[in-house]
Amino acid sequence: MKPITPCLWFDTEGEEAAKFYTSLFPNSRITEVTHYGPDTPGPEGTVLTVSFEINGQPFIALNGGPQFTFDEAVSFEILCKDQAEVDRYWDALTGDGGEESQCGWVKDRFGVSWQVVPERLYELMRDPDTEKAQRAMQAMLKMRKLDVAELEKAFEQA
Structure with missing residues (x-):
């Protein structure tokens, strides 16, 4: 096929x-x-x-x-290795008329939706300590562009 x-x-x-x-x-x-x-x-x-x-x-x-026209019902995920890669894609996609959204989502100037996601987010959310994983999830829900350091900080809070 x-x-x-x-x-x-x-x-x-x-x-x-x-x-x-x-x-x-x-x-x-x-x-x-x-x-x-x-x-x-x-x-x-x-x-x-x-x-x-x-x-x-x-x-x-x-x-x-x-x-x-496009809407958020379909999006493309960009899995980023680190914060620098998140920043690069986020800046490129929001530039020249793109729109920021919640939780790492962005709509580019053509109206196509993207999810700019650091690999680290999935690592944190899969942690066997569900309380830590939930803290990372809650932090992510408050963000526009995802911030790895802030996700890790929320994860580690006692």
């Missing part, structure tokens, strides 16, 4: 989004661009689809028009 490929529906900015995402994530590239032809729903010669990979995962950006 071939990989399942998420298709992201944009109004007209699919190519711009694909260029942004492939510049942001390692091991990413645009693999194909198709254009509307004659007698198609879009203006002839404009971009119809952009096939691209983010860290090897295939995606398609479809310029299908304004009738559908």
Whole structure:
């Protein structure tokens, strides 16, 4: 079976989004661009689809028009190795019109939702000491951008 490929529906900015995402994530590239032809729903010669990979995962950006938009019901998790990586992705995704949300969620300037999560959060939440794990969870629920040091501080509180 071939990989399942998420298709992201944009109004007209699919190519711009694909260029942004492939510049942001390692091991990413645009693999194909198709254009509307004659007698198609879009203006002839404009971009119809952009096939691209983010860290090897295939995606398609479809310029299908304004009738559908993104919401938080679908998001993409970026599992970060440390606070520096959290900061880098958070700043890139919130920049140029992106929006911060709660608990490490952000909506980029194209309206796509992302979860920017440090690996350490999952380590803390899986700890066998459920009281410590709960303190980390409660701290996370009060944050916008996740802060590893603050999560660890809440976890260790007596």
